[in-house]
Amino acid sequence: xxxxxxxxxxxxxxxxxxxxxxxxxxxxxxxxxxxxxxxxxxxxxxxxxxxxxxxxxxxxxxxxxxxxxxxxxxxxxxxxxxxxxxxxxxxxxxxxxxxxxxxxxxxxxxxxxxxxxxxxxxxxxxxxxxxxxxxxxxxxxxxxxxxxxxxxxxxxxxxxxxxxxxxxxxxxxxxxxxxxxxxxxxxxxxxxxxxxxxxxxxxxxxxxxxxxxxxxxxxxxxxxxxxxxxxxxxxxxxxxxxxxxxxxxxxxxxxxxxxxxxxxx
Amino acid sequence: xxxxxxxxxxxxxxxxxxxxxxxxxxxxxxxxxxxxxxxxxxxxxxxxxxxxxxxxxxxxxxxxxxxxxxxxxxxxxxxxxxxxxxxxxxxxxxxxxxxxxxxxxxxxxxxxxxxxxxxxxxxxxxxxxxxxxxxxxxxxxxxxxxxxxxxxxxxxxxxxxxxxxxxxxxxxxxxxxxxxxxxxxxxxxxxxxxxxxxxxxxxxxxxxxxxxxxxxxxxxxxxxxxxxxxxxxxxxxxxxxxxxxxxxxxxxxxxxxxxxxxxxxxxxxxxxxxxxxxxxxxxxxxxxxxxxxxxxxxxxxxxxxxxxxxxxxxxxxxxxxxxxxxxxx
Numbered sequence: 042x043x044x045x046x047x048x049x050x051x052x053x054x055x056x057x058x059x060x061x062x063x064x065x066x067x068x069x070x071x072x073x074x075x076x077x078x079x080x081x082x083x084x085x086x087x088x089x090x091x092x093x094x095x096x097x098x099x100x101x102x103x104x105x106x107x108x109x110x111x112x113x114x115x116x117x118x119x120x121x122x123x124x125x126x127x128x129x130x131x132x133x134x135x136x137x138x139x140x141x142x143x144x145x146x147x148x149x150x151x152x153x154x155x156x157x158x159x160x161x162x163x164x165x166x167x168x169x170x171x172x173x174x175x176x177x178x179x180x181x182x183x184x185x186x187x188x189x190x191x192x193x194x195x196x197x198x199x200x201x202x203x204x205x206x207x208x209x210x211x212x213x214x215x216x217x218x219x220x221x222x223x224x225x226x227x228x229x230x231x232x233x234x235x236x237x238x239x240x241x242x243x244x245x246x247x248x249x250x251x252x253x254x255x256x257x258x259x260x261x262x263x264x265x266x267x268x269x270x271x272x273x274x275x276x277x278x279x280x281x282x283x284x285x286x287x288x289x290x291x292x293x294x295x296x297x298x299x300x301x302x303x304x305x306x
Numbered sequence: 307x308x309x310x311x312x313x314x315x316x317x318x319x320x321x322x323x324x325x326x327x328x329x330x331x332x333x334x335x336x337x338x339x340x341x342x343x344x345x346x347x348x349x350x351x352x353x354x355x356x357x358x359x360x361x362x363x364x365x366x367x368x369x370x371x372x373x374x375x376x377x378x379x380x381x382x383x384x385x386x387x388x389x390x391x392x393x394x395x396x397x398x399x400x401x402x403x404x405x406x407x408x409x410x411x412x413x414x415x416x417x418x419x420x421x422x423x424x425x426x427x428x429x430x431x432x433x434x435x436x437x438x439x440x441x442x443x444x445x446x447x448x449x450x451x452x453x454x455x456x457x458x459x460x461x462x463x464x465x466x467x468x469x470x471x472x473x474x475x476x477x478x479x480x481x482x483x484x485x486x487x488x489x490x491x492x493x494x495x496x497x498x499x500x501x502x503x504x505x506x507x508x509x510x511x512x513x514x515x516x517x518x519x520x521x522x523x524x525x526x527x528x529x530x531x532x533x534x535x536x537x538x539x540x541x542x543x544x545x546x547x548x549x550x551x552x553x554x555x556x557x558x559x560x561x562x563x564x565x566x567x568x569x570x571x572x573x574x575x576x577x578x579x580x581x582x583x584x585x586x587x588x589x590x591x592x593x594x595x596x597x598x599x600x601x602x603x604x605x606x607x608x609x610x611x612x613x614x615x616x617x618x619x620x621x622x623x624x625x626x627x628x629x630x631x632x633x634x635x
Contacts, residue, residue, distance in 0.1 A: 051431050054428050054431045055428075058424050061420060062417070062420055141380050142408070142414075142415045144379060145380065145403060145408050146403060146432050147434075302381070303321075
């Protein structure tokens with residue numbers, strides 16, 4: 042418990058430092074927020090166009106699809122709030138030896154490199170999907186009782202753990218290959234597949250997103266919990282299992298990576 | 307007395323890929339790469355006692371920084387033993403990490419866009435420094451390093467010297483027992499170098515901290531370190547006092563003086579060897595044990611305006627030690 046409080050306090054320091062810094066650069070803040078907003082608007086437009094030509098995608102009608110999209114973007118912007126700056130800095134840690142200082146600190150190094158930077162811009166970017174989410178919940182007459190909200194929240198945490206772990210693991214490749222520019226974009230690109238309902242992925246691609254990069258159920262299961270739909274027990278196991286396993290693998294690979302770390306001269 | 311730092315046959319090997327020259331070499335490298343290994347540190351051993359101020363010297367690529375990184379737990383040794391404050395550094399235990407600090411002249415821990423005070427407060431949280439101790443240390447260190455008026459100025463607006471002073475404060479707030487300094491004066495002007503030197507000297511004397519310093523500026527080593535360890539190509543060449551190094555490996559000194567009159571070369575060569583002349587400034591190599599005697603004779607015989615006695619350059623000495631060691635082998 043003491044350790045947890047210590048890490049929360051430390052994280053608040055990180056948040057405070059990053060927020061102070063981002064507030065210094067107002068133009069950057071406004072431009073980044075505008076870019077995220079436009080991207081979000083673009084996806085809604087795309088859904089509009091698709092649903093003018095089709096009654097459903099997979100098993101989702103237009104309103105359900107927009108709820109799905111809002112959850113996808115909520116996870117995405119929350120993930121960006123916590124991790125984007127950390128993971129885009131990762132190549133500097135490895136190829137420029139900036140990890141040196143981190144490794145001398147009496148703090149868990151994985152925590153340090155994963156949480157050191159916080160993105161205020163991305164936090165603001167959670168507002169549009171949050172707005173859409175509330176709108177769709179209302180349009181679909183979903184009753185937000187505490188039980189469903191709690192289950193939804195727990196599955197969302199599992200989703201964020203999968204999101205973090207897989208993103209983190211892709212960055213760890215740098216310990217072995219030393220240099221890949223913009224490696225963090227690799228996960229972001231794969232993650233974008235999840236903006237579409239999982240039903241559209243079939244055969245090998247479905248298996249790939251279920252077992253190799255297990256992100257297929259990360260939006261669907263929390264959404265089913267929220268709407269009170271029946272969730273397949275196997276899907277719950279797959280999502281929870283993926284979160285535990287991916288976090289564990291990220292820890293093991295981080296330790297292995299540190300043994301390979303050569304720093305710079 | 308029990309050693310604070312103990313190294314025995316410490317070795318570090320790096321691997322790298324051989325790059326063939328040219329575009330075709332690069333294309334071939336996509337399919338096949340030859341992995342090569344280089345020994346950065348080749349089995350060095352030494353012990354350091356509490357409170358020692360040790361200069362860790364050697365040319366570029368000698369293995370100094372790699373050794374410091376193994377001592378501070380950044381790198382895993384390939385083989386051998388290493389212990390600092392009774393801990394194996396590579397285990398990176400928090401208990402150990404709270405007792406040492408590493409300052410690197412070429413890498414910083416301060417947040418670039420924020421005032422140093424924010425980084426200090428972050429370190430307070432990282433090292434769990436009690437409020438009272440933090441206040442006391444910050445007051446004392448900022449006073450000693452004269453940085454009180456820049457604590458709330460953005461780091462990016464500070465000069466290199468001011469930044470290095472702040473880096474030192476950030477590293478020392480938790481009162482480390484062991485301090486590793488890797489080129490802390492690199493790139494600084496003479497005034498800043500002196501300020502940092504004076505501070506380190508005082509810190510070592512007053513706090514009794516054990517310090518290992520690597521530097522290319524021999525002034526740093528001469529003025530601060532009571533012990534010098536020389537490393538070259540990953541091997542330990544010398545471990546002893548600075549003075550003993552000169553006595554043992556440099557049997558001559560250089561006398562440089564300006565005389566009012568013209569002195570014939572043949573006259574001067576009676577006093578020493580390798581004479582050099584520029585206008586009325588002369589320099590001669592004289593045997594170390596006869597330096598005082600010859601200086602007296604020169605002052606007696608000629609009208610000398612100015613005279614300086616130079617020790618031989620440490621880099622030269624290191625080169626010679628290395629060559630003589632190779633020849634012995």
